[in-house]
Amino acid sequence: MGMAHAAMKHQPHRVTVACTVLLLSLLLAGAAAAADAACMPGAGQDVDAPGQAVSVQPGAQPAPPAQPSLSAQSALAPGAPVRLGMSASFTGPGASLGRAFHRGAASCLAQVNAEGGVHGRRVEIVALDDGYDPERTVWNVIRLIEDERVFALFGLVGTPTVTRVLPLIGAHPDRAVPLLFPFTGARPLYLPRHAGLVFRLRAPYDREFSALVERLRGAGCARIAVFYQADAYGREGWADLRDALACHCLALTAEASYPRGAGSEADFSEQAGLILEGRPDAVVCVGTDAACATFIRDLRDLSASLPPGPAIPVAMPSFVDSRHLLGLLADLGHAARRDYTKDLVMVEVVPPWDGNLPAAVDFRRDMTRLAKAGYAPPAPLASAEGAASTAGIPDEVSFEGYLAARLVVRALERMGQDPDPAGLPAALAGLDGCDLGVGLPYRHTPAMQGLGLVRFTTVRGGAVVELSDFAELRR
Structure with a gap:
């Protein structure tokens, strides 16, 4: 305690700046939460x-x-x-x-x-x-x-x-x-x-989710669920997905969340069960690589115990590193002697x-x-x-x-x-x-910055490849 106090005495300007920034952050977060309270699930950081x-x-x-x-x-x-x-x-x-x-x-x-x-x-x-x-x-x-x-x-x-x-x-x-x-x-x-x-x-996330929903809808997926990280990133994805579905007069069929920081050691079987109760045609994961890989494993394992049905594609926005995700899923599949890399959709924002x-x-x-x-x-x-x-x-x-x-x-x-x-x-x-x-x-320009590109990949033959036809996901 004494050492921390001494450090603060020698850096009064930095501490003042930090406190100001943290206060501004909290005020802005509070304002955003109030604005979104009617449409977004609450979860503090x-x-x-x-x-x-x-x-x-x-x-x-x-x-x-x-x-x-x-x-x-x-x-x-x-x-x-x-x-x-x-x-x-x-x-x-x-x-x-x-x-x-x-x-x-x-x-x-x-x-x-x-x-x-x-x-x-x-x-x-x-x-x-x-x-x-x-x-x-x-x-x-x-x-x-x-x-x-x-x-x-x-x-x-x-x-x-x-x-x-x-x-x-x-x-x-x-x-x-x-x-x-x-x-x-x-x-x-x-x-x-x-x-x-x-x-x-x-490209902005809302463009990613809009393009993703349009392609999923074109492949016959009307019941879409979401698994998301309970923080600013996950709630952003939740809201963007909800808005994209609303443009097609659809609503989320199921949702489940997890705390930021959970990953390879987590057990998401409860969240997977909640998602499957909604009988989704597709699931969107808004999380980190490790969390998404672990959820996909638990979702596929639980699905295997249910009566056979159409494949359930699992899609992820561009914050997921597709190559790293593939490696994690390969490791999980090797341990379980199963293939967890099927029926995946990854969004990419660069060529x-x-x-x-x-x-x-x-x-x-x-x-x-x-x-x-x-x-x-x-x-x-x-x-x-x-x-x-x-x-x-x-x-x-x-x-x-x-x-x-x-x-x-x-x-x-x-x-x-x-x-x-x-x-x-x-x-x-x-x-x-x-x-x-x-x-x-x-x-x-005032209306747009960046490349504005949104494209899709999947896994085929153990490699990440371009996904041009979403219909192949609904066998």
Whole structure:
């Protein structure tokens, strides 16, 4: 207690900022909960103690209200590197996402730096582990802004974590720091008050769920259930799915939830039973890789004890790492001598990484070069759950990190010799319509940001492949 008190005495400004941010977060969360009380199931977010940080440096929308400026206090000294601050889950739930996104971005920047950087400046990532814990994310972001003096925040992973720090993005007492290309499609990112401060690459979650429901409905699935994580991410998915179903005059047929942090060791047989009581044609899982894999196992095991019927597809939004999910299901299936990889639907928001698109070719080349150069995360990352099964393997998540880093580089190129965060909105707006090498334009308009892509994959022959015909799921 005495040591904590002493630390606080020496950091009064940081503690004041943290308390202000936490209070703003709670007020915004309360307002959102009140607005959604009539349509969303309530579930509060737990708050755990701040954790350990790990540093990694690799080679028509309404007019928004007034915002703090992207201050010139962040202008770089001559020759100084452009440092991007990333807080993500490198351990714990969602760890495969943080590792993969970082690895893809690192591979892009390593090649850029090897070729002399951008206008002679290196571009680096300062990465801190938040363990998918919102409070740790707040402290990480404060550290990145105040101590690391990062140029911008980049690639933050997860809805509960990102939404917790959004008040800090535009309300820090010293300077506003932009957030570039977070790994979430949550609704709060699209609020007018974040215009000019939050920049997006991926499609929003509501678009994912709308496209998913349309395809499921076309395949004859009218009774759709949901299994979701009881936090901001899961409730967002619940609401987006409900709204998408309402457009087809449908309602959820069953629902069940689980606490954030539950994963491979959990028993979801009770939730699976609740879902099956609704006699669903399809189930949507809004959770982490490990939780979704465990639920799929329990759902399939319980279904096997029931009278035979049509297959029940299980679909997941893009926050699930499809390659990591496949590995988890293969391990569970090996232990149970069953195949849990059938009748799956995964939503993807970037083009295929394994084709002949120019960016995909560059991505595979740079990932190979990064591996040969001996890139490896620090020890705390390497020992995280599932690290061995996905380390260094290209996938959609790492490709998204690669494209996000490539877009940062393009923006910096437009900003000239002396980049300043204040120039990011204009630089990104100037890239509207450009092709990052993926065969479709990046858009940056008042009505839309990002690639806007939604596509679907499934598992066939032990590999993740494109899903073009949902009818094959309803045998």
